[in-house]
Amino acid sequence: MASPKRENPSHFIRHRIDEDLKTHKYEGRVVTRFPPEPNGYLHIGHAKSICLNFGLAAEYGGTCHLRFDDTNPIKEELEYIESIKADVRWLGFDWGKHLYFASDYFDQLYAYAVQLIKAGMAYVDSLSTAEIRRYRGTLTSPGINSPYRDRSVEENLALFERMRAGEFDEGTHVLRAKIDMASPNLNMRDPVMYRIMKMPHHRTGHTWCIYPMYDFAHGLSDSIERITHSICTLEFEDHRPLYDWFLDALHVYHPTQIEFARLNLTYTVMSKRKLLKLVEQGHVSGWDDPRMPTISGFRRRGYTPEAIRNFCERIGVAKRDSMVDVALLEHCLREDLNKRAPRVMAVLKPLRLVIENYPEGRVEMLDAENNPEDPTAGTRKVPFSRVLYIEQDDFMEDPPKKFFRLAPGREVRLKHAYYVTCTGVKKDEETGRILEVRCTYDPDTRGGWSDDGRKVRGTLHWVSAAHALKAEIRLYDHLFIKENPEETETDQDFRANLNPRSLEVLFPCRVEPGLAEAAPGSRYQFLRQGYFCVDPVDSSKDRLVFNRTATLRDTWAKIQQAGRQGFRP
């Protein structure tokens, strides 16, 4: 990789690690972890965390663990574990042998709990869920001690053992840390450490009927794995005192928890709950719908892991809540694909173009450059004949001044081919709809160039009607119509902002014959249109399906927009 790398942006977590390295807090080690709960698909917010954790580890010569935080069997499924691993791998990261599960530590965690009971720092509470809530107090008033708070160590030990043995029903007992019911931090008001759940676990089976809570399990899992920097999102800031409390109480190895702001992106939602709702209610076709901000959605949409990684580096890491413009993500994608994607011609909304002076039955194979940004990409042959398809948008019968595409009497270049001059149009007598455009070509302009100094303003893409392949093309737009879908009128939710035009399916579009061989998932630039990929799920030899990953920047569209607004009274 000789490409000139951007210098790594400065951010507070790098500063913290630098500082710890300087003071030898962790003997020069850097060990991070990405700790997903296997209860849903990963989204681009997770990608930020993955890039941060794996990226930092790589940068400092350390390691990053992939650890599944699987402490709640009712919400978690095997299926998610595989999708998460696939997504992390696809993003380009490798956990090597460091694949772990919090459930692997259940025995150790149980022993730690017993140790806390013996130290008088944990007790079995027999209050009901509702009572526990009531005893906890509120934001502004302190909680009160449970009547079971002062059970003897022996009694607690016996009760906890019986909880484990399955002697009690769910909800009848919990193990709580004995901290401070009057703490202004609600997390410190005797947090629950274990609850009874008579539910088999996807990895430990029927071994357990009590499961540890996040706050107890997470920090200790970090400790067991000798993590140095435990990076999580802002909402856990209030949990840090508790994270530290368990580690200190048990006198075990103590990682540092550091919190950063989660990613928000314009025109989309990011919470698992909301994404699940979109899937379940059929607003999208699934977790991997190309409009979803999931990793699998972006993958199917045609995004590259490089673009996503670059995006994650560019957005930075900080503690303030923010909403990143999705235009930056699109920019990263275009920047990557501009260099790599082969150019190809595809007509989305076909309009017949007949070249009156081109011999019937004649076919020429013209040379076309595969990528002007990459001289090594070579050329290909494209068939040219008397009847072509051009884009409907590339012809206007009565064009405005700034339109420099095809119109009666106007001359344009057909990319890689010839100059053509429009001689007229053929219309449906009744509807007035344009059926085809007629033109003549200049045989001296083969390849799309004339040495006589003649200037043509426009260059059009095209396909030969007799040779082109039919294809289905799916045009995607933002899933929501508002930058912040959360902004709604009272008594409606984010679904009210769903974009009814987020998907437009075009068929039959006409594409270059060479695309018959296009591999699923392969990416192209459709000249003058945008970046597209072969849909890895629905495309087949019989029915080619392309997804639009992103449009090209479109100055003409902007001019039109400005014009329309200008004419508004």
Added chain:
RNA sequence: UGGGGCGUCGUCAAGUGGUAAGACACAGGAUUUUGGUUCCUGCAUUCGGAGGUUCGAAUCCUCCCGCCCCAGCCA
């Protein structure tokens, strides 16, 4: 009205007492066989506000304002 955080350009974001980086977006212009790419140029006399300390403040102090998070036997 308890506690924990956070406020620097439209959006991200550097900056850690020496006189406001960069990116995206936006607006002009040049080049162009993609109205793409590339290339120039412009875009915060000012850092939520008000005082104060200092030769000097986005950086230190005081007060105020605004936004986010926490009352799961979820993570």
